[in-house]
Amino acid sequence: MKKTLSIGLPLALVLLSVGFYQAIYVAPTEATMGQIQRIFYYHFPSAIMALLFPYINFIASLVFLATRNSNPPRAQAADALALASAEMTLIFCSIGLATGMLWARPVWGIWWTWDERLTSFLMLWLIYVSYLLLRRFTAGGQTQTLAAVLSIFAAIDVPIVYMSIRWWRTQHPSPVIGGGANSGLDPSMWPAVWWNLAGWFVWGVMLVTLRYQLERKRQRAQQESVLQALAAN
Amino acid sequence: MHKNSVGIRVAVAAVVIVGTILYLAVTGVRANKSYYVTIQELQSMGNRAYTRHLRVAGNVEPGSIQRDGAHAQFVLVEQGRKLEVKYTGSDPPPDTFKDNAQALAVGMYGRDGVFHATQVQAKCASKYAPAKPGEKPRQTASMAQPR
Numbered sequence: 001m002k003k004t005l006s007i008g009l010p011l012a013l014v015l016l017s018v019g020f021y022q023a024i025y026v027a028p029t030e031a032t033m034g035q036i037q038r039i040f041y042y043h044f045p046s047a048i049m050a051l052l053f054p055y056i057n058f059i060a061s062l063v064f065l066a067t068r069n070s071n072p073p074r075a076q077a078a079d080a081l082a083l084a085s086a087e088m089t090l091i092f093c094s095i096g097l098a099t100g101m102l103w104a105r106p107v108w109g110i111w112w113t114w115d116e117r118l119t120s121f122l123m124l125w126l127i128y129v130s131y132l133l134l135r136r137f138t139a140g141g142q143t144q145t146l147a148a149v150l151s152i153f154a155a156i157d158v159p160i161v162y163m164s165i166r167w168w169r170t171q172h173p174s175p176v177i178g179g180g181a182n183s184g185l186d187p188s189m190w191p192a193v194w195w196n197l198a199g200w201f202v203w204g205v206m207l208v209t210l211r212y213q214l215e216r217k218r219q220r221a222q223q224e225s226v227l228q229a230l231a232a233n
Numbered sequence: 234m235h236k237n238s239v240g241i242r243v244a245v246a247a248v249v250i251v252g253t254i255l256y257l258a259v260t261g262v263r264a265n266k267s268y269y270v271t272i273q274e275l276q277s278m279g280n281r282a283y284t285r286h287l288r289v290a291g292n293v294e295p296g297s298i299q300r301d302g303a304h305a306q307f308v309l310v311e312q313g314r315k316l317e318v319k320y321t322g323s324d325p326p327p328d329t330f331k332d333n334a335q336a337l338a339v340g341m342y343g344r345d346g347v348f349h350a351t352q353v354q355a356k357c358a359s360k361y362a363p364a365k366p367g368e369k370p371r372q373t374a375s376m377a378q379p380r
Contacts, residue, residue, distance in 0.1 A: 028363030032329060037361060109327030109354045115268045156254075169267040169290075171337070173359040183359035 001213045008206030015199030022192035036106050041192045043099040044177075045200040050092035050124065051158050053204060056085035058155040061148035068145065076219055079144050082151065083135065084211035088204050089154075090128040097125060108171060116164040117172035124161055127154045269337055272311040275348075282342045289348060290356065291316060295332035305353070309336065320350045329355035 023041035030037035060082035068075040100118070101111050112118065131150050135143055165174050176183055177193075185193065269288040270278075291309030298307040303325040309316045318338045320326065330336055330353055340350035 031362045031364045032334070033357065033361075034364075040361070107327060107329045107355060107357055109324070109330070110352075113268075113354070156251075169269055171268060171354065171356060173357045176359045176361065179359050185361050186363050188363060189361060 001210060004206060004209045004213065008202065008209065012199060012203040012206055015195060015202055019192065019195035019199045022195050027189050027192040028186065033107050036103060039099050039103045040176075041196045043096060043103060044193065045196045046092045046095040046099065047121075048197065049200055049204050050089055050096050050121075051162055052201075053085050053089040053092060053208070054124070054128075054151070054154045054158050056208065057082050057089060057151050060085060061151040064144060064148050075144075077216065079148075080212050080215035080219060081208075082148065083215055084208045086128055086131050086147075086151070087211060088208050090125070090132065091207075092200075092204065093121070093125040093128060096121065113171045115170040115172060116168040117161065117170045120157060120161045120164050124154060124157050127157060272309060272314040272316045275316065275342060276314065283344055286339075286341060288337050288339045289316060289318075289342075290335065290337050293330065293332055293334050293336050298330075298332065307336075309338065309348075316348055317346065318348045318350050318353075320353050322351045322353065324352075326353040327355050329357065 019041070023038055027038065027041065029035055060078045063078035064075045064082060067078065100121075104113075105111050127150065131147055131154070134150060135147050138146065164170060165172055174180070174183065176185060269290045272289060272291050275282055275287065275289055289309065291311040294308040294310045294315070298305055303323060305320045305326060307318055307320070309318055320338065320340075326336075335356040335358065337354040337356055338348055338350035339352035339354065340348060342348050
């Protein structure tokens with residue numbers, strides 16, 4: 001864990017500091033939205049990470065489901081990764097929702113609306129809230145299996161979130177990046193996007209790694225206490 | 234319990250759940266076709282247009298905005314079609330609501346041919362450009378109320 005911190009933390013802080021400088025001081029003020037558009041440099045990377053990390057959770061959950069009987073040690077490691085990435089997804093999802101609402105109020109005139117993009121993204125947030133509640137409050141030996149099944153629903157929701165602004169008419173703008181002819185960023189805005197994408201990615205990977213290591217320690221401690229209890233009998 | 238019967242049960246449950254989600258999604262999208270209608274769709278809806286609470290999209294015709302306190306009257310344009318909108322909500326429209334901006338009016342279409350909106354929302358473009366030099370960048374943070 002010390003190694004993760006000593007490499008990951010400085011790297012994340014440097015990237016995020018450059019990202020902050022680029023987003024707030026270097027990137028030009030946007031023509032129609034003004035200063036508030038700078039929130040894009042935080043809204044977009046968080047939202048992208050909120051669509052990326054569910055797949056770490058999904059793959060880890062599949063590994064857990066496939067190996068839970070045949071290879072329990074591997075299944076436990078996969079489950080620790082699934083838990084760590086689920087928590088990280090919820091953080092990114094929350095930042096995406098919060099920055100989106102703060103941005104919507106001044107430029108759309110509303111905090112929230114039930115269009116396909118906002119609704120499907122809220123669903124993703126709710127799925128991970130219920131995932132973590134499920135892990136914490138269910139008793140018995142089925143918790144990990146049930147959680148792994150729930151992660152499949154998140155994996156189904158992610159493509160819907162991504163495609164929602166392409167499939168349907170939404171309040172949310174159609175894709176700015178990778179959109180059609182009448183979309184895109186001015187070249188002077190790209191550095192702020194790249195630095196923040198890199199920064200939030202490294203930050204996320206570092207936290208997932210730390211959380212994974214912590215969960216492994218907890219698993220080992222629990223195993224030991226079970227063994228000790230058995231030996232005492 | 235046999236391993237096989239568990240597998241079949243899980244498969245049946247998965248098919249039922251995924252099938253229900255797909256059914257709801259498809260019928261939901263068909264019934265309430267979309268988040269907003271275009272002016273052309275509104276005008277070709279016939280009688281149904283007058284009885285439903287709708288959201289209409291269009292561009293604000295330059296120079297058409299007449300503000301009256303928090304209320305406003307303006308014209309939405311979309312591919313040559315025009316729609317007169319009377320906005321009588323309690324909140325002033327957002328700062329981004331101005332000439333040529335994409336806007337959404339939420340309310341009822343009246344038989345007088347005027348759309349009576351209780352909410353006006355701006356819709357942002359997907360193209361971000363820097364403010365031109367010399368042009369004073371807008372201060373969105375103020376959220377000033379037009380008086």
